[in-house]
Amino acid sequence: MSGDDRQSELAREHKERQEKRAAAEQTAKARRNTFIGAGVAVVVVAGGVFAATTLVGGDDSQKVSAASTPSASASTSPPPTSLPSTAPKKAKDISCAYKRDNSVPHKFVGLPGQRPNLKLKTMTVTTNHGDIVIEIDPNSTPCSVNSMAFLAKKGFYENTKCHRLVTPETAGLFLLQCGDPQAKADGKNPTDGQGNAGYTFLDEAVGVVPYTRGVVFLTQPEGAEGQNSSQFAISVSDENTQIQPDYSTLGMVTSGLEIIEKVAKDGFLINKDDITGDGGSTAPKNPIIIKKVTLK
Numbered sequence: 001m002s003g004d005d006r007q008s009e010l011a012r013e014h015k016e017r018q019e020k021r022a023a024a025e026q027t028a029k030a031r032r033n034t035f036i037g038a039g040v041a042v043v044v045v046a047g048g049v050f051a052a053t054t055l056v057g058g059d060d061s062q063k064v065s066a067a068s069t070p071s072a073s074a075s076t077s078p079p080p081t082s083l084p085s086t087a088p089k090k091a092k093d094i095s096c097a098y099k100r101d102n103s104v105p106h107k108f109v110g111l112p113g114q115r116p117n118l119k120l121k122t123m124t125v126t127t128n129h130g131d132i133v134i135e136i137d138p139n140s141t142p143c144s145v146n147s148m149a150f151l152a153k154k155g156f157y158e159n160t161k162c163h164r165l166v167t168p169e170t171a172g173l174f175l176l177q178c179g180d181p182q183a184k185a186d187g188k189n190p191t192d193g194q195g196n197a198g199y200t201f202l203d204e205a206v207g208v209v210p211y212t213r214g215v216v217f218l219t220q221p222e223g224a225e226g227q228n229s230s231q232f233a234i235s236v237s238d239e240n241t242q243i244q245p246d247y248s249t250l251g252m253v254t255s256g257l258e259i260i261e262k263v264a265k266d267g268f269l270i271n272k273d274d275i276t277g278d279g280g281s282t283a284p285k286n287p288i289i290i291k292k293v294t295l296k
Contacts, residue, residue, distance in 0.1 A: 089139050091115045096143035098199045101229070105191055107181035108198030112150035116142040120149060120295050123251060125157075125178075128289040129263065132234070132256030134216050136295070141204040144218060144228065144248050145295070151197055151230055152293040161185035162288040163192045163280045164233075165260070165268050170282055173240050176260045177219060178290060179231035185283035187269030192280025196229030203228065207245020212238045214253040220246065236260050263288055 098111045118138045123145075125132040138145040151157060163183035166173050182195035203226055211217060215235045220227040224246075232250055236257055266286035274281035 089118060089142065091118050091142075094118075094142050096146050096201065098143075098147070098201045101196065101198060101200045105180075105182040105195040106198035106229075107156065107195070109151065109154040109156050111199055112147050116146035117149060118142065120145055122254075122296060123148060123152075124294045124296075125256075126291045126294070127162075127259065128287070128291065129259045130256060132259060133254050134251040135254050136251040140208065141248055141250060143201055144204050144250055147197075147201060147228070147230075148232075148250070148293070149295040152295055155292070156181065156197060156230065157290045157293045160290050161283070162290065163283055165264060165284040165288075166282055167264055167268075168237065168239055170268070173243070174237035174264070175233050175235050175240060176284075176288065177231065177233040178288070179229075180280070181230065183280060183283075185269075185280075185287055187271045187283055188273065189271070189280070190273040190275045192271065192274065192283065193231075194280070196231065199229060200226060201228045202226045204248050206248060208249050210241040210245075211235045211243045211247070211249075212241055214257060215240075215249060216251045216253060218248040218250055222246075234260060236264075259288070 092115070094116055095114045096112065096116060097114070100108075100111070116138050120136060120138050123134040123136050125134065136145050136148075157179070160178065160181050161183050162176050162178035163180050163185045164177035166175060168174055177193070180193055180195035181197070183189065183192045185192060209215060213235055217233055217235070218228050219231050219233050228248060233247075234253060234257075263284050263286045266284070268282040268285050271281045271283065
């Protein structure tokens with residue numbers, strides 16, 4: 001397929017996604033308004049890092065949110081700028097379970113402990129372009145935060161490349177996906193987006209907020225449950241409210257989104273050999289390399 005043909009195909013697919021988003025826009029906004037207006041408390045139930053394939057995975061990028069009936073004030077409600085508050089918990093009352101998984105490419109550095117640290121408040125992803133700072137709430141997703149803290153201390157994310165960058169023009173979404181320790185992000189590796197930490201854990205706080213600009217969530221393949229591991233995605237657009245609530249809300253970016261926006265302007269590498277279809281098929285042309293992750 002020539003470059004012009006590929007661009008025409010991308011344009012056609014983008015138009016189709018725009019039509020789907022237009023049909024779902026009112027319901028997606030109403031869902032967000034209902035959540036914010038009611039001040040719903042987060043209930044620990046579920047989340048998801050991509051263990052077997054990738055982001056919004058096998059192609060969850062085409063999902064449209066199922067939402068409540070539109071309300072009169074839905075169009076005036078702003079997207080959330082921070083996580084909803086939750087009632088404090090006690091670590092002794094929480095027991096996180098992590099299960100070994102050898103089914104996909106992975107880097108195993110051990111299993112996290114059962115008791116989470118509920119005092120953690122921020123996660124900083126230090127990249128070759130600068131820091132992305134994320135507000136986290138272990139009271140909402142204790143086992144997800146516990147896993148991230150464990151992997152960070154083990155140096156799991158050091159020198160890993162974010163393997164997927166998509167924009168509205170390419171996939172109808174605008175987000176960056178990272179956390180595959182085996183990813184080469186070179187537009188050639190057929191298994192980019194499949195790797196994990198060699199273990200999985202159950203879902204938490206699925207869909208507690210819409211996946212608007214700044215929301216960070218764990219990823220898993222279409223139809224999967226309890227497949228959380230090391231991969232996560234950062235939403236860079238309110239258009240991502242179309243994503244169906246199958247993913248754990250890990251946190252909210254407080255600074256650093258401009259890093260992703262700047263890199264996105266440099267374009268991306270299309271991986272024609274991506275065996276998952278759309279998992280690791282669009283790596284940033286200007287690589288985003290994670291130097292370290294710190295939770296405190």
